[in-house]
Amino acid sequence: MRPTTQLAVRLLQADDQGRERVISFQSRQLKAAERNYPVHDKELLAMKYALIKFRVHLLGSKPFVVYTDHASLRTAVNSPHLSQRMARWLSFFAEYNFRVEYKPGKLNVLVDALSRRPDYELAHISQVTTDLYDRIRLGYRDDASLGPLVRYLAAGSDAKVEWLTPRQRARLYRYEWADGLLHYRVEPEDPPRIVVPNDEDLKYDILMEAHDAPFSGHLGREKTYASVSQTFWWRHMYKWVATYVRTCETCQRVKPAGHASAPLQSLQVPADCWKSMSLDFVFGLPADDRGNTGVVAFVCRLSKMVHFAPVRDTVTGNEVARLFMDCVFRHHGLPKTIVSDRDPRFTAAFWQTLFRLLGTRLSMSTADHPQTDGQTERVNRVLEDTLRSICAEMPRSWDDRLPMVEFALNNAVHASTGFTPFYLNGLRHPQVPLTLRGRTGASVISGGRLGKPFPPKSRT
Known part of the structure; x- marks a missing residue:
C-alpha cells in the first residue's frame, strides 16, 4: 500500500518455491476530503480499500499478511486514542484474519507505478541567472x-x-x-x-x-x-x-592589418543549407598536448555555418572521412557537392570511393588557384585571427578553445547573408550569458516571422 494522492494496493500469492506472484493490482485517486486526512488515516484507508477490493479472495481464507511501509499500523488496533472514523474501520477489519507487517519503502516498490508516477513528481529545475x-x-x-x-x-x-x-x-x-x-x-x-x-x-x-x-x-x-x-x-x-x-x-x-586581394571566381549559390559545403586545412599552429598542429574546417556554402576539428599534419583521407561523418553528417546529412582543393588527402582512392558509394560528387578547385574556394580561405583567415586573439596568453590551448571559436563564428552575423549561421540553420538565436534574461525575440513556432538583416539606419 502506498497512499499519497492516490491509493494503490496489490494482491500477492506465494508459489511452490515461495516466490511471491502478483494476482491483482488496484488503485484510485483520493477524494477531496480524503486528501485532508492525516498520514496515519490515509494508510488505514489504503488497508480498508485493499480488503474491500480483494474481499472475495481474503474473507474466510487462511491467515494472510498485510504489508505496509507505515510502521505505526502494526499497533493501530491497540491504540488508546481512536477517532470515530478509525473505530468504524477497525470494526470492519475484525471480519478478516490477518496480521500487519512492516516493509520499508525501498522494498515496497511494486505499487509505485500506480501511486507515485514519476511524471507527477516535481522535478528539480536549476535556473541560471545573471546580475x-x-x-x-x-x-x-x-x-x-x-x-x-x-x-x-x-x-x-x-x-x-x-x-x-x-x-x-x-x-x-x-x-x-x-x-x-x-x-x-x-x-x-x-x-x-x-x-x-x-x-x-x-x-x-x-x-x-x-x-x-x-x-x-x-x-x-x-x-x-x-x-x-x-x-x-x-x-x-x-x-x-x-x-x-x-x-x-x-x-x-x-590581428594583421587588412589588405586587398584579387577578385575570386564565384561558385553557384546552393538552394539550401548544407546542400553544398567546402573544406580545407589550417596548419602551422603550436602543437597541443595531443600532437595536433592543424584544423580541418567544414563550411556550409549557403548559411556559412562552420564545424572545426583538430588534426595532425599527418592526417590521412581516412581520418578526414571519419571527422566529416562526426562533424557534419550526423548533424546535417550528406551534401550534394563538396568543394575542395586538389590536396592528395581528397583525391585518395578511399575518399573518392566513399563519395561515389554515398552518391556525393567531389567538385575540385581550379588548378593552381586555391582562392577559387574563397569562402573556406576566408574562414581559415578568420579562424587564425580568432585563435590568436583568445589564445594569446596560452597558445598551446587552442584546441580546447576550438568549440568556442566555432560557436562565435556561427553566432556572428555574416555580411553576405545578413543573418547568423545559427539563425539560417535553425531559425533561432542560441542563448549566451548576455541574453539569459532577455525578452527580445519572437518565436517562429508560436507565429513569429523570420527576422530581417539589420539595416544601416538602425545604427544609432
Whole structure:
C-alpha cells in the first residue's frame, strides 16, 4: 500500500518455491476530503480499500499478511486514542484474519507505478541567472533621461504625459515595459530590445562580453554590433562598438592589418543549407598536448555555418572521412557537392570511393588557384585571427578553445547573408550569458516571422 494522492494496493500469492506472484493490482485517486486526512488515516484507508477490493479472495481464507511501509499500523488496533472514523474501520477489519507487517519503502516498490508516477513528481529545475539585468534596472533610477520614461510606462493609468520630453512623446509607441526592463523597437516591426541606461561601466561590460568572451571570439566591428543589437539598444551604440573594437588591445596585437586581394571566381549559390559545403586545412599552429598542429574546417556554402576539428599534419583521407561523418553528417546529412582543393588527402582512392558509394560528387578547385574556394580561405583567415586573439596568453590551448571559436563564428552575423549561421540553420538565436534574461525575440513556432538583416539606419 502506498497512499499519497492516490491509493494503490496489490494482491500477492506465494508459489511452490515461495516466490511471491502478483494476482491483482488496484488503485484510485483520493477524494477531496480524503486528501485532508492525516498520514496515519490515509494508510488505514489504503488497508480498508485493499480488503474491500480483494474481499472475495481474503474473507474466510487462511491467515494472510498485510504489508505496509507505515510502521505505526502494526499497533493501530491497540491504540488508546481512536477517532470515530478509525473505530468504524477497525470494526470492519475484525471480519478478516490477518496480521500487519512492516516493509520499508525501498522494498515496497511494486505499487509505485500506480501511486507515485514519476511524471507527477516535481522535478528539480536549476535556473541560471545573471546580475546584469538587475544592474540595468538599478541604472534607470539614476538616468535623468530614461527615469521619467520608465516612471511613465510603469505607472499605467496614473501616468502623466507631462513627465516626458517631446522626443520621447513622439517615439512613445516604440517603447515597452516588461519584467522591470525598458524595451525599444528601432523599427515598428522589429523585435523589442532592452534599453541600456547611460552608465559607461555597464555599456563596457556588455561590449566586453559580446567581444572579448571566448564564445564571442574577438570578432570585428560589424559582427560585434550585430550581436549586441540583437538584445540591447542605446543611443549611438554603433559608435560605441566601433570605438571598443578599434581600441581592443588583443585585436591590435594579434590581428594583421587588412589588405586587398584579387577578385575570386564565384561558385553557384546552393538552394539550401548544407546542400553544398567546402573544406580545407589550417596548419602551422603550436602543437597541443595531443600532437595536433592543424584544423580541418567544414563550411556550409549557403548559411556559412562552420564545424572545426583538430588534426595532425599527418592526417590521412581516412581520418578526414571519419571527422566529416562526426562533424557534419550526423548533424546535417550528406551534401550534394563538396568543394575542395586538389590536396592528395581528397583525391585518395578511399575518399573518392566513399563519395561515389554515398552518391556525393567531389567538385575540385581550379588548378593552381586555391582562392577559387574563397569562402573556406576566408574562414581559415578568420579562424587564425580568432585563435590568436583568445589564445594569446596560452597558445598551446587552442584546441580546447576550438568549440568556442566555432560557436562565435556561427553566432556572428555574416555580411553576405545578413543573418547568423545559427539563425539560417535553425531559425533561432542560441542563448549566451548576455541574453539569459532577455525578452527580445519572437518565436517562429508560436507565429513569429523570420527576422530581417539589420539595416544601416538602425545604427544609432
